Amino acid sequence: MTENSNESAPKSIFERMRQRLVPEGIPDDDRGRMRMVVDSLVLHLHPTKVPASTLRWTYTWGLGGLSAVLLAILALTGIILLNNYTPSAPQAYLDILELRSNVWFGELVRNLHHWSANLLIVIAVLHLVRVFATGSYRPPRELNWLLGVAMLVLILAANFTGYLLPWDQLAYWAVTVGTSIISYVPLVGEWLTRLALGGPEVGANTLLNFYSMHISFIPMAVFGIMSFHFWRVRKDGGLTQPKGVDDLEVPKSERITTIPNLVRKEALFAVTWIAALLVFAMLIPAPLEGIANPDHSPNPAKAPWYFLGLQELLLHFHPLVAGVILPGLAGLGIFLLPFFDVNPASVGVYFRSRRGRGLTALAAGLAVILTPAWVLLDEFLLDWTAWLPAWPTLLSNGLIPLAVLLLPLILLDEWMVKSFRADTEERVIFIVTFVFVAFLILTITGIFFRGPGMILYWPWVR
Ligand code: HEM
Incomplete structure (x- = not known):
């Protein structure tokens, strides 16, 4: 066979793969072939x-x-x-x-x-x-x-x-x-x-x-x-x-x-x-x-x-609220996020926009201050069941404190819409950041600041 006829002969699958996928020359020996197998595996995961x-x-x-x-x-x-x-x-x-x-x-x-x-x-x-x-x-x-x-x-x-x-x-x-x-x-x-x-x-x-x-x-x-x-x-x-x-x-x-x-x-x-x-x-x-x-x-x-x-939430709320309603709402929110926050314009921009960045910082700052404040208040001052003794605990220690906590968040959201004309993505980033940072602070409280009997304590002073 002449060199010319060899060139026009149909190429093997390896040769075609090599030409399409591997940019630089690979030696035609065992190592070369091995590398080609690995490369083609990589290219199953990634585009070329x-x-x-x-x-x-x-x-x-x-x-x-x-x-x-x-x-x-x-x-x-x-x-x-x-x-x-x-x-x-x-x-x-x-x-x-x-x-x-x-x-x-x-x-x-x-x-x-x-x-x-x-x-x-x-x-x-x-x-x-x-x-x-x-x-x-x-x-x-x-x-x-x-x-x-x-x-x-x-x-x-x-x-x-x-x-x-x-x-x-x-x-x-x-x-x-x-x-x-x-x-x-x-x-x-x-x-x-x-x-x-x-x-x-x-x-x-x-x-x-x-x-x-x-x-x-x-x-x-x-x-x-x-x-x-x-x-x-x-x-x-x-x-x-x-x-x-x-x-x-x-x-x-x-x-x-x-x-x-x-x-x-x-x-x-x-x-x-x-x-x-x-x-x-x-x-x-x-x-x-x-x-x-x-x-x-x-x-x-x-x-x-x-x-x-x-577990920290369970220390503050009726178990139905702490163990089911709140995690259920959070789960539903995470699930639905991509269906109501859909603006393609800000995809790829960290925190959406300059204003989005400001709102993220504001929400995180508020959560860092308000969450420990509420944990301390609820631990030492608030006693919903004693204040509302005749009410079922699901209300007195569950839905009522929950409403009291959610009200400022709803008002804040209203304020953002009215005063800043905040759009959906800005409201989403504010609320999600607040909830995420608040949960993080609760987790940190549970890990470091709950001692014997699950009471609040300062771990570095015994
Ligand atoms: C073991 C768990 C996970 C593995 C191994 C994994 C792996 C990956 C990898 C390798 C990428 C591409 C590179 C990157 O973005 O860093 C990616 C992208 C992505 N992941 Fe995950 N992931 C996991 C969990 C998650 C979770 C928890 C979410 C969100 C709920 C998620 C949502 C996404 C989305 C939407 C993309 C596309 C991002 C884009 O196009 O910029 N993944 N994932």
């Missing part, structure tokens, strides 16, 4: 070219990618941990002791799993905040926002079910307090709690239930939805692009090849985080207390840290 502006750290902060890296670490360390764990009491606890002292790198793997799981909650919430702050949930990305919300719920469920598995005092009582919140759901609460616990209280059945959810349904659902989430990012035309606060149009951005520009950045980012986590896990052990003792509750008995905002 991306706008250079979306690679800017200060736009996405790499938070979605970091969530994926953490999920990968969790899957890997989880599989290793499975080999040394029996989901029955007291063997579960003994297995953890054995893992810590007699299994090669057992303690390191457990620490890595523990810290990655906790960090994942923080990072996924920050990712949600970034998506919210840049308005990136607006059409056509509503479905991807909802997929993200579903993943966040699953991540919380994974953390909570995993919390019980070491079967120590911390696990036992945190899960007892955490699951008690479910029982406040009207009509089906008791039934739901029994279903989750596999009985009237936390016991051997709960451990088995939580274990099976933790290692099968939840991870399968998370990884399934994550693949869908990634696919949707591509389907929705890639990431939203950053826009300056005074830009009317998205600035033109050069499109650069994913390989090597994006992939190199992602790899460097992932390796740096994995190294940092490894060092952290080597230095700071995951907590483990004495074996679970159902007859002896620690004081204070707290839910896991990510539910302490909710």
Whole structure:
């Protein structure tokens, strides 16, 4: 065959892929072929070219990618941990002791799993905040926002079910307090709690239930939805692009090849985080207390840290309001956000506009001042049930204080509309920021400022 006829011969799928996808020459040997396989895998996740502006750290902060890296670490360390764990009491606890002292790198793997799981909650919430702050949930990305919300719920469920598995005092009582919140759901609460616990209280059945959810349904659902989430990012035309606060149009951005520009950045980012986590896990052990003792509750008995905002609310309101109505309203709000805040003009601008930035700062500032003020007032001064003794507690300690709290927020909203002609997106950013920061402060209060008997205390003075 002549050289000429060779050129016109149909190209193999590898050759065509290489020509289309890989910008620079790749040697035609085993390493070259290997690299092409890896590259084509990468190009299943990413488009071949991306706008250079979306690679800017200060736009996405790499938070979605970091969530994926953490999920990968969790899957890997989880599989290793499975080999040394029996989901029955007291063997579960003994297995953890054995893992810590007699299994090669057992303690390191457990620490890595523990810290990655906790960090994942923080990072996924920050990712949600970034998506919210840049308005990136607006059409056509509503479905991807909802997929993200579903993943966040699953991540919380994974953390909570995993919390019980070491079967120590911390696990036992945190899960007892955490699951008690479910029982406040009207009509089906008791039934739901029994279903989750596999009985009237936390016991051997709960451990088995939580274990099976933790290692099968939840991870399968998370990884399934994550693949869908990634696919949707591509389907929705890639990431939203950053826009300056005074830009009317998205600035033109050069499109650069994913390989090597994006992939190199992602790899460097992932390796740096994995190294940092490894060092952290080597230095700071995951907590483990004495074996679970159902007859002896620690004081204070707290839910896991990510539910302490909710537990704090329960200290102030009737359980139906704190455990069901408020979380239900917040959940509904998050769910509906992309359907009523739809203005495409400010997508990609952090906090919408200059005025939006001012309103975000105002809302955060107000929440930082008003939330602790209200916690202190309610703890030491307000006594709704004593003031309204004849009223059902759902009213006196639930709906009435709730109305008293919501009234200033509604008036503030009215004031913004009347005095500033605030539009939908400005009202949304104000209210969401206020509620988010208030919940953050409640969580911090629960973590640091609640002592024995769950009374308020100053942790640095004993
Ligand atoms: C384990 C959980 C999650 C993983 C692994 C994940 C992963 C990612 C990745 C890699 C991206 C593209 C890069 C980036 O924006 O950083 C992305 C974008 C996005 N994510 Fe997530 N995500 C998760 C949770 C969430 C949550 C909780 C939400 C919101 C409720 C969310 C909503 C979105 C949206 C709307 C986009 C498109 C943003 C844009 O176009 O600018 N994701 N996600």
